[in-house]
Amino acid sequence: MSLPATELAGDLIAARYRAVRAATEQLCEPLTIEDQVVQSMPDVSPTKWHLAHVTWFFETFVLGRLPGYEPFHPEYDYLFNSYYNAVGKQYPRPRRGLVTRPTLAEVLAFRRSVDAALVDALERDEIDPSGRKLIELGLNHEQQHQELMLMDIKHVLFQSPLFPAYHQPPAHEGTPPGTLAWTTFHGGEYAFGATGESFVYDNETPRHKRRIEDFELANRLVTNGEYLEFMADGGYEKPLLWLSDGWAQIQEAGWRAPLYWVERDGEWHEFTLGGLQPVDTEAPVVHVSLYEADAFASWAGQRLPTEFEWEHAAGSQPVTGRFRGAGLLHPAPSAGSELDQLFGDAWEWTRSAYEPYPGFKAADGAVGEYNGKFMCNQMVMRGGCCATPDDHVRSTYRNFFYPHMRWQFGGIRLAR
């Protein structure tokens, strides 16, 4: 990651550390112990594993560099390393949900121990600037895992035919979003990416110039109602609408609707963190793959934006929207204004492969594995979603998923 240009004072860091760490644990409050052990597919990790892994990050990259620090447990390095080959072997990812020991209580004790040591070291001013930058990275990392925890627990709870709710969302009143409108942007050579004056990930850098052509962007996300029209028109049965790999994927997986959609008595319902709900035709469609997003766009006679079109449009907007703090944990209908929902509600699939920016260099050391090695076969998503921490994203922020993935809160914005 590109490291913060300005050093944070120790006490500010400690306060932020405490806040982020506490937020993580608050997310677990509605959960039973049982919920926190299970891995419902290889992409999902158990809550218990998330709680330990983000702690392992601080222990390994910050505390581990302090003289005399003794790891909490000799096996945790193996159990809770995700994919950092530079620091050792990893317990196989698809088997994370099979490990019952350490228990949740033991993992929470691990958190307590690392928290105490880290805050203590901060207070004693034993952490040098590079260590502080790693704490800053670790906190952003933990925020990413906060969103993953919500994505993952939604998938876990969906496995039970009881369709248990994670929370009771507040009521939200909506005005119908109205028909799609378009905003025009002029082509030209613009700057993209981040300067790194404040914290950004390394994949957002270096800031560089790039030419884009004239384009128009839809004012809001595609709705469930619009997606139902695509389905009703046989969208899933028309190969000419689909990317070749997408057509193969939907045949193999038998997909005929977004993830979490359940047909009951002839009517579509959607599993949400608030339980099973009738599909709201005015809310954004979510939990679609890039393939479905692209096929929908073809069907609509439009296309998906590139990540640069998106960034150019979003760069002039405030970073506001329905993030996790809105309490919905599900996308809500647009108010219909011009260029709504760029931030929050749902991550937006772009038609851009996740590639290094010109001159990109991964960070040195183990944290160099954070982003760069994933720059192949994945697609960029932009804008954050209803499960993203409120202070986490920005217009240069690049998220990335394989095109078949659906368990993230991914939606569709059209371009042309």
Added chain:
Amino acid sequence: MSLPATELAGDLIAARYRAVRAATEQLCEPLTIEDQVVQSMPDVSPTKWHLAHVTWFFETFVLGRLPGYEPFHPEYDYLFNSYYNAVGKQYPRPRRGLVTRPTLAEVLAFRRSVDAALVDALERDEIDPSGRKLIELGLNHEQQHQELMLMDIKHVLFQSPLFPAYHQPPAHEGTPPGTLAWTTFHGGEYAFGATGESFVYDNETPRHKRRIEDFELANRLVTNGEYLEFMADGGYEKPLLWLSDGWAQIQEAGWRAPLYWVERDGEWHEFTLGGLQPVDTEAPVVHVSLYEADAFASWAGQRLPTEFEWEHAAGSQPVTGRFRGAGLLHPAPSAGSELDQLFGDAWEWTRSAYEPYPGFKAADGAVGEYNGKFMCNQMVMRGGCCATPDDHVRSTYRNFFYPHMRWQFGGIRLAR
């Protein structure tokens, strides 16, 4: 199953019901909630599922026939039916470990509710003789699941690199078992199977005559020490020792030792319910597949017994041995006497495919699916093991597993 020939009195049944049900729950005492949720492979079921399934058996086959009984929860029939197609669809077996709700506490409440209703019905004498026979079957069924729970939790705990112990077994003093000796039996026409005067499963019937030839049976189970000789002699690398399917299996799975064996610093250890232990060369080898048992026998120049040879030899012996009540939960060395370990310590692989006896008829109704439909591709095991309830097996008892399976406590007795 062949039903008990004599009806049990209601109060005796209620006492036995309470005892068996309590024993099941005592097995869970050493476990954390986390341990009871996970399914470490498709053959394994979570403890929580076992607790619910055996309860579902009583609810469906006994309480469900009583007028006015309302099921505890409408979805439990789907969630906790194992394989009884006659009474409805089943939640997919390989996904049992993904269901976090109902929680363990809710499953225990289900047990309480069914226990109360069933004991109440017994006390009110509302259960007719056929219902009482189904209770008897259900209690034997629950005993089978008690053994499965121990097999399964051993596999679950083995997934953690912490190798957590389930219990602390008592010390047992052993005399070296000495070299293998042989007992001779004379061929002839003998009767096999059960008459059904007391409770037996349907697969043990009908009692019938069958001819066997002269044979000799080893006096004890094959030891780890003997198995280590087989390994040291390249047993896993010599295709001529193996059944064709066995050779394919060990190549594909990469097996080079019994399940639960772990090499550490050049020495073999064995994961037991008492944790990781150095391999005891005098104790019986256990957790081998039929393929390994057969290859070992070939290497030793001997063969495995047929189930009829075993039954003929065991029929004259008392049903005593180290069962679960001995508290070891692991096989212990033979005392070296003549014909030792026929019962307890380890199930013994036989060279007999699991087939219906001449004239076999499955029971009517759903419980007819109990045994008969599995009579293909599996092999018979005999004698019970260190995890079997003390009052559960007999000389006619037929257990059965696919030849590649290793997570049951399966050992080797030679014949010639």
Added chain:
Amino acid sequence: MSLPATELAGDLIAARYRAVRAATEQLCEPLTIEDQVVQSMPDVSPTKWHLAHVTWFFETFVLGRLPGYEPFHPEYDYLFNSYYNAVGKQYPRPRRGLVTRPTLAEVLAFRRSVDAALVDALERDEIDPSGRKLIELGLNHEQQHQELMLMDIKHVLFQSPLFPAYHQPPAHEGTPPGTLAWTTFHGGEYAFGATGESFVYDNETPRHKRRIEDFELANRLVTNGEYLEFMADGGYEKPLLWLSDGWAQIQEAGWRAPLYWVERDGEWHEFTLGGLQPVDTEAPVVHVSLYEADAFASWAGQRLPTEFEWEHAAGSQPVTGRFRGAGLLHPAPSAGSELDQLFGDAWEWTRSAYEPYPGFKAADGAVGEYNGKFMCNQMVMRGGCCATPDDHVRSTYRNFFYPHMRWQFGGIRLAR
């Protein structure tokens, strides 16, 4: 195999050798080069491979023992060994159809060379009695491959939507087979298996006594018409009719009819070696798995015979029936007589797992891999079929297939 008790004179062996070898090549006459290269599934081998493998058998086990014999080609031992681990490694079975070189012409040259050397050695009387016994085994082995070649080429030709015919079968006139009748046999202790006075395989020995109970056997094979009734009655949708593994198999494979059945314009057709034909309701059903045979028997309220019931019934019958010499290469309707079709038309599934007879010992040396190592997970079939050489089977002959296999000519006879 149990070797022939009497030695054959060299010139008689040479004549028989020439006849069997010529018959193999005659089977290829209707085929194009293309047909002889392809492997349509792992169980199938290319014709070209069969032609080479049976020749390799003579080269390896007979000529290879003669002083000074030089193998035809150094790589053929690797390419054309099927499963004899004792004599070396094997080219992977599922990839046999990927080897275009040696070409068919080169394989035929290999045959010529081995034929010349072997006949020459016979004429010079250089082959000792044990070698002559291996020639006898090799000829029986080649006859088995003749049947495999027909089974396999049928499967290969079926891959083309052109449904090409292998031959034009002669017309056969049939009388309707009439309703099923039953023949009663009395139980008792009888002898089974072969004495080995003339050539038999080792799996037919030793001859031994065994008790069977009273039983009845259907007078003919189950017809397509009867099987269509089973299908029409929802036989493939009723789990209670099926063995557990069978039910899993038909779900996974999507089976709803026998192999080679094709529905066209609402009517069932059957691909035969004579091309695609409307299903003949009076002819025996064929190309069903053991699972389907067993489910049909359950549906009919009957069962399959054991291999011993079959052998007892067949032992008193002449070994006559529609074998390959009849020229049909497809089962034909029974004439309705008493106990018809025991030999020829279709192999009959039995309810007997393929196990060693009491006292069975595999032959010494590499040919000891011929049969014994397959005695696990397979089921015995009896009686030969329309593709079996006329002088190949007998009442003690044991064929064996995995219960899911369907590409052999396997049919159903009921017992009760």
Added chain:
Amino acid sequence: MSLPATELAGDLIAARYRAVRAATEQLCEPLTIEDQVVQSMPDVSPTKWHLAHVTWFFETFVLGRLPGYEPFHPEYDYLFNSYYNAVGKQYPRPRRGLVTRPTLAEVLAFRRSVDAALVDALERDEIDPSGRKLIELGLNHEQQHQELMLMDIKHVLFQSPLFPAYHQPPAHEGTPPGTLAWTTFHGGEYAFGATGESFVYDNETPRHKRRIEDFELANRLVTNGEYLEFMADGGYEKPLLWLSDGWAQIQEAGWRAPLYWVERDGEWHEFTLGGLQPVDTEAPVVHVSLYEADAFASWAGQRLPTEFEWEHAAGSQPVTGRFRGAGLLHPAPSAGSELDQLFGDAWEWTRSAYEPYPGFKAADGAVGEYNGKFMCNQMVMRGGCCATPDDHVRSTYRNFFYPHMRWQFGGIRLAR
């Protein structure tokens, strides 16, 4: 594809048609019938299928539009359609090698028939300009399949342990390529892609402006000698060198060297269309995946070029190099000049995902499936190779493969 801007006269088209069609058949001359039937992996198609498919293209898209044309055979449309969903269903790709009928002779008759009809129609001037453009496309399509035929037959022949040679390549004398040198290019905004004045594929359009930064390009392809250093330095064992998906791929596939490399007596050999040869340390490494190319570049402290860097460098060069006409069918050492081997020898992996150019529109109708639907998950390769027809590629030509693919002639050029 972008269609040719100028119409070709009928007789010129006919001459070119005859030449391209004849070249295809000349490629088959060294092959046996056996060689032309087999499909050695799903990505490979049998030669026979290629011969038919390219003919099907002309029949379907050109002749099929002429009034009164009758298809040669009703099933060929199903058998020989590759992936054009708009014109009907396709025989499953992975099973192309299982179809023995039609035979090779029948496929050649299909070619004769279509050739006669098409030339006849051209001579009678019955084909309108849009049809002529489709012939032009069909000829370029057939040239692509000529290269595929060589790639595929190499893979087919490699399956045999005899390592048969396709041809005897002419001797080529080489001077050692010397150490790598670098050419510097200046960044700026340049035009990329094709104008479409002469024939190009649609994926090369529209021509558009794009900014690139300063870069340097290696003067030649990476050699086998350099790749052996990477291997000797443990390149395949160091996870930090690899893209995440690449590391997973080499573990799963067990790759430790390029495709076609065979170790014999401790020395590396390479299977070529001229048979098995010792690895030439001065020749370019070929048959590596994008993953291996990227890992090699990381190990060398450099990177792969983007497709735009490559196009910018190549745009000023003549389109000359060792293509198929050089007769080698294998890459040869560079002469060491400045910027050698941009064309011919080996396709060059770029670090660019295969994406649509800004404003890209697929062609209307079925041929719109030619390119656009593959623009996901694949990477661009540039420059043509030793198996590419001499008049086929250009500096704007975009080839594309999945990053794990190795059977194409793919090599490595470094950038920095």
